[in-house]
Amino acid sequence: MSKPIGLIFTVLVVLILGCYWMFAMPTVQSASLSMAETNIERGSYLVSAGGCISCHEGVEGEGLSGGMALESDFGTFYAPNITPDTQTGIGGWQGRDFLLAMQHGRTPSGSFYFPAFPYRSYAGMSDQDVLDIASYLMAQEPVRFEVPGHDVPAWLMRWTLAGWNKLADFLEGEVISVGSTDPKIERGEYLARSLGHCSECHTPRNSIGILQLTKEFTGATMGESHADEIDYAALEGWSEEDFAFFLLLGMKPDGEFVGGEMEAVIEHNTSTLTDEDRQALAAFFKTSKVR
Numbered sequence: 001m002s003k004p005i006g007l008i009f010t011v012l013v014v015l016i017l018g019c020y021w022m023f024a025m026p027t028v029q030s031a032s033l034s035m036a037e038t039n040i041e042r043g044s045y046l047v048s049a050g051g052c053i054s055c056h057e058g059v060e061g062e063g064l065s066g067g068m069a070l071e072s073d074f075g076t077f078y079a080p081n082i083t084p085d086t087q088t089g090i091g092g093w094q095g096r097d098f099l100l101a102m103q104h105g106r107t108p109s110g111s112f113y114f115p116a117f118p119y120r121s122y123a124g125m126s127d128q129d130v131l132d133i134a135s136y137l138m139a140q141e142p143v144r145f146e147v148p149g150h151d152v153p154a155w156l157m158r159w160t161l162a163g164w165n166k167l168a169d170f171l172e173g174e175v176i177s178v179g180s181t182d183p184k185i186e187r188g189e190y191l192a193r194s195l196g197h198c199s200e201c202h203t204p205r206n207s208i209g210i211l212q213l214t215k216e217f218t219g220a221t222m223g224e225s226h227a228d229e230i231d232y233a234a235l236e237g238w239s240e241e242d243f244a245f246f247l248l249l250g251m252k253p254d255g256e257f258v259g260g261e262m263e264a265v266i267e268h269n270t271s272t273l274t275d276e277d278r279q280a281l282a283a284f285f286k287t288s289k290v291r
């Protein structure tokens with residue numbers, strides 16, 4: 001091979017490998033969905049713990065038929081219909097589709113979801129939890145409701161998320177592992193960092209919306225809304241009992257009730273948890289000093 005041809009060949013190979021690295025479909029198990037009552041019930045609990053209803057609640061229809069407008073710095077996103085309607089919802093989805101969406105932010109056809117869907121938090125969910133959520137969703141009544149398309153600038157195309165996700169892998173930073181073997185604290189960590197996606201509002205982001213996990217839980221402002229600092233230092237005056245009680249009723253140790261977007265989090269998510277799970281969350285947040 002002459003020199004220029006060799007160079008072109010090398011550049012092409014690098015480009016193809018680069019594209020493959022960015023766009024390759026992740027491998028997930030091709031699980032079939034169980035319609036057993038135990039799985040559906042577990043799924044129902046996890047849908048509450050995951051706060052899905054805060055975004056997917058039907059604005060016109062019943063259940064999780066979507067349509068809520070989610071304002072962001074990058075445009076308005078409309079939460080989709082996640083009832084099993086075949087035309088306007090997720091009818092026909094298999095286990096694999098749920099694993100790809102919840103853990104990797106990928107659509108069934110391999111395209112990319114916008115991070116208005118907090119899949120980077122849900123990515124830490126176990127396969128079994130994702131599949132039980134799927135069992136629950138597929139057991140609901142299908143609701144026919146067409147959700148409007150997202151209102152985002154023309155340059156914000158789905159494929160650009162391939163690059164965004166890779167950048168986020170580098171720039172997001174590592175969370176400090178709790179390093180605890182106490183199952184209660186581990187459960188709290190799972191609820192806070194994955195299912196409960198507390199970081200999505202309480203951790204600051206950089207200018208392109210990537211979470212800065214090295215400043216985890218130090219508070220963040222989105223538009224008009226400010227989510228307070230909830231790391232160890234901020235919670236010094238709270239006991240574990242105070243925190244668990246707050247998650248149940250939204251009342252702080254000083255007797256004041258929380259407002260803003262946190263009201264929906266308390267109503268749809270943390271108040272529906274078992275006492276053990278609320279205590280686990282409290283234990284996790286109160287141990288952050290030793291992290």
Ligand code: HEC
Nearest residue numbers: 050051052055077078079080082101113114116117118133
């Ligand atoms: C903060 C808001 C928010 C929360 C909380 C949320 N979602 Fe979503 N979800 C979205 C948005 C917005 C999209 C659409 C993203 C896109 O179009 O790229 C979406 C997409 C989806 C999809 C893909 C639907 C389709 O038609 O392709 C599924 C499935 C889904 N969410 C399930 C869930 C489940 C299950 C939960 C709870 C564990 C959840 N979501 C929590 C906002 C949210």
Ligand code: HEC
Nearest residue numbers: 196197198200201225226227228230258259260261262265
């Ligand atoms: C959708 C965004 C959102 C999510 C998700 C969220 N929060 Fe909040 N949170 C807020 C906002 C906004 C406030 C401030 C509300 C106000 O102004 O009264 C807040 C306030 C709080 C406070 C009160 C702090 C103080 O000092 O007054 C605590 C504690 C808290 N959140 C814990 C959590 C935990 C734990 C989770 C995860 C299970 C969570 N939040 C998830 C938005 C969110």
